[in-house]
Amino acid sequence: MLYGVFSDVHGNLEALKAVLEFFASKKVDGYLCCGDLVGYGPQPEECVRAVSALPGLRCVVGNHDLAAIGRLPLKWFNSYATATIEYSRSKLSGQSCKFLESLPDKIEADGFTLVHGSPKNPVEEYLLSGDQFQESLPHLHTPLCLIGHSHMAFYISKRGVRFPETVPFQDGEEKVKFEDGLIYAVNAGSVGQPRDRDPRAACGLYDSKTRSFELFRLDYRRSLTQELMRRANLPEILVERIGIGW
Ligand SMILES: [Fe+2]
Numbered sequence: 001m002l003y004g005v006f007s008d009v010h011g012n013l014e015a016l017k018a019v020l021e022f023f024a025s026k027k028v029d030g031y032l033c034c035g036d037l038v039g040y041g042p043q044p045e046e047c048v049r050a051v052s053a054l055p056g057l058r059c060v061v062g063n064h065d066l067a068a069i070g071r072l073p074l075k076w077f078n079s080y081a082t083a084t085i086e087y088s089r090s091k092l093s094g095q096s097c098k099f100l101e102s103l104p105d106k107i108e109a110d111g112f113t114l115v116h117g118s119p120k121n122p123v124e125e126y127l128l129s130g131d132q133f134q135e136s137l138p139h140l141h142t143p144l145c146l147i148g149h150s151h152m153a154f155y156i157s158k159r160g161v162r163f164p165e166t167v168p169f170q171d172g173e174e175k176v177k178f179e180d181g182l183i184y185a186v187n188a189g190s191v192g193q194p195r196d197r198d199p200r201a202a203c204g205l206y207d208s209k210t211r212s213f214e215l216f217r218l219d220y221r222r223s224l225t226q227e228l229m230r231r232a233n234l235p236e237i238l239v240e241r242i243g244i245g246w
Contacts, residue, residue, distance in 0.1 A: 001110065002026065005188045005204040005213070007034035007148030009051065010064065011041025011088060012192025012242070015201040016050060018220035019191050026205060030055075034148030034188070035062025035116035035123075037100070039081060040238055041192050042228035044068070044088040048096040061103035062116040062148065063123050068092060069100050072123075080235040087232060110208055112144040119145055126150045130164035133185055144178060145185045146206070153189030153202045153215055157182050168196070169215040178211040186213050192225075193238075199245030 004023035009016050023031065031054045038044035039062075051059065064081070066072035068088040077085060092100075105122040107114040118127035119139035127133060127147050133156045136145075153169040155176055169189070178184055189202025200217035207213075222242055229239045 001029045001208045003030050003032045003206040003208065004028040005032045005034075005146055005186075005206050006191050006202075007116070007188055008036040008062070008151050008190035008192060009033075009041075009047050010036055010190070010192035011038050011044040011047050011084075012201075012225050013041075013043040013046045013050070014221045014225045015192045015218075016047055018201050018218045019203045020050065020054075022203065022216065022218055023205075028205070031057045031059075032112075032114055032146055032206065033057065033059035034114060034146055035060045035103070036064045036148060037062070038068045038085075038088040038092065039064030040084045040234075042225065042232045042234060043091075045091045045093055045096055047192075048092065048099055052096070052099045058107050058109065058114060059103055060107055060114050060116050061100065061105055061123065064088070065100045065103065066123065069097050071101075076124075080238055084234055084238065087234060108142055111142050112146055112206070112208075113140055113142045114146050116147070117149045118147065127156075127185060127187075128152070128166070130156055130166055133158065133164045136185075137183065140183065143183050144206075145183075147185055147187050148190070150187060151190035151193055151195040152187060153194075153196060154187050155213070156185045158184070175212055175214040178213070188215060193242065194245045195241075197245050199243060
């Protein structure tokens with residue numbers, strides 16, 4: 001199976017369209033999404049509709065999704081994020097809210113686990129270090145865990161008794177071949193709001209047959225997303241970060 005892997009769309013339909021067109025060109029068999037479809041961006045309803053219609057979709061819930069449907073208190077978010085969650089709430093249809101409500105916080109299937117945060121704390125933990133990965137291992141029952149949340153593209157591998165290693169995906173397209181007997185966490189970065197100084201949309205392809213993962217960065221019409229954010233009166237600091245990938 002060839003899976004299109006993506007996360008943290010955050011209401012950025014222009015970025016999502018670029019990623020879905022790319023997945024279609026690669027003829028993926030299914031889609032794996034690590035959550036946060038809404039929040040931050042100008043088109044949350046359109047993004048939920050587009051993702052929920054994907055055939056063979058497996059998707060977990062993110063913290064922004066939960067907040068948008070009133071299942072996570074807004075006190076956990078800064079004032080900019082709060083403003084965009086309230087905006088998302090005002091735009092989401094009943095059908096889209098139901099879709100977000102239906103999302104589990106963890107999925108285990110076909111040799112992989114899907115979470116937004118970490119196996120230990122599926123929605124809220126930012127898994128960024130080898131130590132955190134080590135702490136999560138008792139909660140992980142597959143050799144691969146796909147994560148999101150930090151908007152950073154990287155992978156961590158657990159090699160025998162040595163400490164886990166964190167490796168960023170730096171220069172666009174890179175491939176990881178998963179070795180037998182090792183355990184991996186992979187973050188495909190963020191579609192709609194990358195934070196690793198590369199403003200292009202991030203996504204990945206996971207091939208369960210060859211046991212490999214490839215990361216891709218895609219250009220999209222960032223200026224249109226920014227224009228829509230300004231029209232929606234979303235915080236200017238969030239508009240600017242779309243342009244610089246932070
Ligand atoms: Fe996010």
